[in-house]
Amino acid sequence: MKRIFALVxxxxxxxxxxxxxxxxxxxxxxxxAEVSERVSMSYIDKNVTRENQEVVFGxxxxxxxxxxxIVTSIIVNYRSFDTLGEVTVLFVSALGVSLLFGSFEGRxxxxxxxNFILRTxxxxxxxxxxVMGAYIFIHGHLSPGGGFPGGSMIASAILLMYLADExxxxxxxxxxxxxxxxxxxYVLLGLVGLMISNYFLSNFLDTGTVGxxxxxxxxxxxxxxxxxxVGSELTGIITDFLKGEVE
Amino acid sequence: xxxxxxxxxILIGIYGLLTQSNIIKIIVSLNIFELGLNVFIISVxxxxxxxxxxxTSVNNHNGLVFVDPLPQALVLTAIVIGLxxxxxxxxxxxxxYRQHGTLNLxxxxxxxxx
Amino acid sequence: MVNPVLLIxxxxxxxxxxxxxxxxxxxxLVFGTLLNAGLVLTLNKGQYIIGGFQPxxxxxxxxxxxxxxxxxxxxxxxxxxxxxxxxxxEGFASVLLVALAGLNGLVLTGDLFNLFVFLEITAIxxxxxxxxxxxxxxxxxxxxxxxxxxxxxxxxxxxxYAVFGTLNMADLSVKMAAVDASxxxxxxxxxxxxxxxxxxxLPFNGWVKGVYSGTNSLxxxxxxxxxxxxxxxxxxxxxxxxxxxxxxxxxxxxVLGALTLLAGEVAALSKTRIREILLYxxxxxxxLIAALFxxxxxxxxxMQLVNNALxxxxxxxxxxxxxxxxxxxxxxxxxxxxxxxxxAGVGFTIAALSLIGLPLFYGFISKMNLLFGIFYxxxxxxxxxxxxxxxxxxxxxxxxxxxLWTPGDEGIVSEKAFATERPLTIQSSKVMGIVVLSVVxxxxxxxxxxxxxxxxxxxxxxxxxxxxxxxxxxxxx
Numbered sequence: 001m002k003r004i005f006a007l008v009x010x011x012x013x014x015x016x017x018x019x020x021x022x023x024x025x026x027x028x029x030x031x032x033a034e035v036s037e038r039v040s041m042s043y044i045d046k047n048v049t050r051e052n053q054e055v056v057f058g059x060x061x062x063x064x065x066x067x068x069x070i071v072t073s074i075i076v077n078y079r080s081f082d083t084l085g086e087v088t089v090l091f092v093s094a095l096g097v098s099l100l101f102g103s104f105e106g107r108x109x110x111x112x113x114x115n116f117i118l119r120t121x122x123x124x125x126x127x128x129x130x131v132m133g134a135y136i137f138i139h140g141h142l143s144p145g146g147g148f149p150g151g152s153m154i155a156s157a158i159l160l161m162y163l164a165d166e167x168x169x170x171x172x173x174x175x176x177x178x179x180x181x182x183x184x185x186y187v188l189l190g191l192v193g194l195m196i197s198n199y200f201l202s203n204f205l206d207t208g209t210v211g212x213x214x215x216x217x218x219x220x221x222x223x224x225x226x227x228x229x230v231g232s233e234l235t236g237i238i239t240d241f242l243k244g245e246v247e
Numbered sequence: 248x249x250x251x252x253x254x255x256x257i258l259i260g261i262y263g264l265l266t267q268s269n270i271i272k273i274i275v276s277l278n279i280f281e282l283g284l285n286v287f288i289i290s291v292x293x294x295x296x297x298x299x300x301x302x303t304s305v306n307n308h309n310g311l312v313f314v315d316p317l318p319q320a321l322v323l324t325a326i327v328i329g330l331x332x333x334x335x336x337x338x339x340x341x342x343x344y345r346q347h348g349t350l351n352l353x354x355x356x357x358x359x360x361x
Numbered sequence: 362m363v364n365p366v367l368l369i370x371x372x373x374x375x376x377x378x379x380x381x382x383x384x385x386x387x388x389x390l391v392f393g394t395l396l397n398a399g400l401v402l403t404l405n406k407g408q409y410i411i412g413g414f415q416p417x418x419x420x421x422x423x424x425x426x427x428x429x430x431x432x433x434x435x436x437x438x439x440x441x442x443x444x445x446x447x448x449x450x451e452g453f454a455s456v457l458l459v460a461l462a463g464l465n466g467l468v469l470t471g472d473l474f475n476l477f478v479f480l481e482i483t484a485i486x487x488x489x490x491x492x493x494x495x496x497x498x499x500x501x502x503x504x505x506x507x508x509x510x511x512x513x514x515x516x517x518x519x520x521x522y523a524v525f526g527t528l529n530m531a532d533l534s535v536k537m538a539a540v541d542a543s544x545x546x547x548x549x550x551x552x553x554x555x556x557x558x559x560x561x562x563l564p565f566n567g568w569v570k571g572v573y574s575g576t577n578s579l580x581x582x583x584x585x586x587x588x589x590x591x592x593x594x595x596x597x598x599x600x601x602x603x604x605x606x607x608x609x610x611x612x613x614x615x616v617l618g619a620l621t622l623l624a625g626e627v628a629a630l631s632k633t634r635i636r637e638i639l640l641y642x643x644x645x646x647x648x649l650i651a652a653l654f655x656x657x658x659x660x661x662x663x664m665q666l667v668n669n670a671l672x673x674x675x676x677x678x679x680x681x682x683x684x685x686x687x688x689x690x691x692x693x694x695x696x697x698x699x700x701x702x703x704x705a706g707v708g709f710t711i712a713a714l715s716l717i718g719l720p721l722f723y724g725f726i727s728k729m730n731l732l733f734g735i736f737y738x739x740x741x742x743x744x745x746x747x748x749x750x751x752x753x754x755x756x757x758x759x760x761x762x763x764x765l766w767t768p769g770d771e772g773i774v775s776e777k778a779f780a781t782e783r784p785l786t787i788q789s790s791k792v793m794g795i796v797v798l799s800v801v802x803x804x805x806x807x808x809x810x811x812x813x814x815x816x817x818x819x820x821x822x823x824x825x826x827x828x829x830x831x832x833x834x835x836x837x838x
Contacts, residue, residue, distance in 0.1 A: 005265075006262055006266045009265065010258050010262045013261065014255075014258045016547070017258075020546065020547030021254075024524060024547065025524075025540070026540075026544075027524050031293050033315050033523070034526075039317065039417050039418050039528070040292075043317065043418070046309070048414045054309060057306075064414075070302070071300055071316045071320050074316055074317060075324075078414050079320060079419070079420055079474075079475075080411070081411045081475055082320075082324050082474060085475070085482055088376075089331045091376070091377070091459070092456060092459045092485050094331075095489070096338065096485065096492075097335060100338045100341075101338065143301070144299075177381050179377075180377045180380030180381040183373075187374040188374070193412075194364060194366070199411060200364065200370065200411045201411055201412045202412050210302060211302065261509075264505065264509060270501065277508055281508075284512055284519075288515075291519055291523040321519075324474075328478070328481045331481075332508045336501065336504050339488075339492070339497050339500055342492070343497045343498050346497060
């Protein structure tokens with residue numbers, strides 16, 4: 001009975017959604033989005049505060065945001081406030097998880113012991129994953145990726161160690177400190193921007209030449225902070241979830 | 248079409264939320280819902296024959312046809328937020344299991360989901 | 362010149378710092394709330410851009426009269442409630458700092474997607490705080506409904522982005538006003554449902570009962586006054602100023618608000634536990650305020666919102682404290698409780714009477730404005746519903762007050778309140794907070810001009826101005 005009712009309700013919602021969305025005047029058909037009529041066009045042309053001019057990879061200098069990756073320029077420059085909020089969401093949910101598991105001690109153990117291949121192999125892969133994670137968040141303004149994927153990769157390396165070694169523990173307090181300091185630095189960076197150019201989170205550094213590693217002003221700085229913060233936050237969540245109960 | 252698939256996933260997620268009483272399945276339904284939403288958001292910015300919005304040494308100037316970069320930035324935020332709520336939901340699930348010895352909401356006798 | 366972004370950035374900074382210096386996190390919380398309450402008084406109205414990119418390309422904060430009233434209420438009440446219940450903080454100091462930042466961002470932001478981010482921050486802190494009662498299934502239920510709600514909000518806003526190509530509220534409101542309202546039914550409805558979960562409108566308020574009925578003297582007043590006020594301000598911002606609703610849709614949503622009012626008040630009538638009575642009254646008030654916002658009566662809605670927030674802060678503090686110290690909030694078992702605690706009792710009475718809207722108190726001014734406002738807007742059934750709701754509310758509130766002020770039959774049933782085992786105690790910090798809030802309600806009632814002047818022009822917002830009817834009682838004095 002419950003299922004039939006749910007099915008009918010979902011069908012009604014579905015019909016409303018489909019007919020509602022596709023009967024709207026101006027809703028673009030799939031693949032026919034008019035980017036030129038959206039705010040995104042200015043993100044691509046980097047002309048929010050400047051005259052319209054051609055942006056050429058490896059040539060253009062001192063643009064309003066020097067990031068070759070346009071998505072990154074939105075995340076860390078144009079809509080940086082969202083990213084600060086996003087970091088906060090992750091921060092507060094990690095905080096909630098650690099509050100809920102605060103009374104737990106020890107570590108959960110898997111029913112199966114990790115075998116030799118897993119134990120040895122993971123030690124070989126561990127530093128490689130860490131380096132890859134760091135590479136991804138340092139190159140966030142040039143290639144796909146950035147602080148969030150990079151940080152997740154670092155946490156995944158720690159998770160691998162947890163799975164491969166039953167006695168592996170991280171010093172959770174150090175990670176919490178990293179997390180707090182990286183977050184505080186992000187806000188302070190914003191406040192420095194507020195002092196220098198009167199806008200919170202403004203890109204107050206030289207933006208350099210599009211496409212070089214040392215370019216894009218504060219973007220690499222922010223992404224390193226975000227990468228460290230996300231990495232230590234996710235590590236914290238994993239560690240909290242693996243805490244066992246003392247009977 | 249991808250966009251229809253996104254909306255279908257949203258509907259499947261809502262159906263799961265309405266019918267399931269196992270906490271883990273509810274969280275999975277919630278994730279399916281969010282996944283569908285993310286697919287929909289991305290699809291809204293798609294431009295046929297548009298390229299990824301990254302300048303490289305090959306696609307090296309802004310005059311090319313890019314797909315809309317803004318939905319991609321929004322989706323990143325939405326994914327991270329979804330991750331946060333999922334982590335918290337799972338932590339609640341474990342606390343509930345510790346308290347009641349079951350993951351089934353019907354057996355606990357709390358208010359039903361949905 | 363103080364930039365209002367500090368109201369968001371400083372609590373966040375303190376929250377991050379509090380993780381590093383765990384031992385001082387309660388001090389950091391007190392410092393942060395005091396700092397914010399002080400900063401609010403120094404703000405200048407205007408638009409503040411973040412990152413240096415002009416809207417609609419960048420994100421902006423809009424500090425108009427509406428937002429100023431909102432952050433005044435939020436930061437002020439947050440300070441009073443935190444100071445009243447410092448002993449209940451447990452591990453929640455850092456979470457509360459994030460909540461303060463989130464609530465300020467919610468009211469200040471001028472961007473729809475940024476609003477979604479702050480909505481999630483605030484909601485997640487609420488999920489964590491609602492687990493303070495150790496009733497995790499209710500917290501989980503809230504989490505599921507809240508996440509679904511904000512997901513639908515995001516859905517609605519993406520549809521708007523696909524059509525209009527912008528996320529800025531002021532830009533959107535101009536572009537949407539140029540389109541036939543019937544085109545916008547779907548996104549408006551999705552955004553409405555998304556916010557209705559948090560604003561507690563029927564039938565999306567299934568989480569309220571479980572979460573509110575177990576709250577302590579810290580979480581209860583925070584939820585019922587600060588969070589409720591923040592969410593209602595957002596609701597008002599979006600539905601009175603950004604999204605233009607068609608006549609048909611507007612009427613049906615107003616009816617939904619009115620139904621929520623009636624259903625809440627009727628449900629409260631049959632309850633005996635104090636916190637349950639108050640939580641259904643909260644649902645009723647939310648329905649009323651939402652209906653007023655939807656009718657375009659921004660000014661009176663804000664007045665009623667302020668009245669509700671101030672009253673509920675007192676009511677939930679006292680009710681939470683009763684439950685914390687005696688282990689029950691059953692009206693029968695607490696008969697005559699106020700005879701021992703006269704100051705808290707008087708505060709509770711003032712708050713209850715102000716909520717009903719009796720003369721002498723701020724609630725009277727707001728209810729008068731409200732009824733006249735609706736009459737002048739040519740709506741004749743809504744005042745009838747509101748009056749009916751007020752009568753029901755008066756019935757159960759007065760019944761509750763009589764119970765709490767008079768000893769039970771032969772003093773037998775009132776044992777619990779005076780029992781030596783778990784007597785009702787109310788700390789002096791709470792008594793002081795209650796006195797402060799009651800005085801504000803009295804000043805609002807006797808000298809409405811003081812509060813009125815701070816609220817005036819709550820209707821002139823963003824770029825598009827929604828005309829709000831203004832009934833000035835100053836002339837009648």
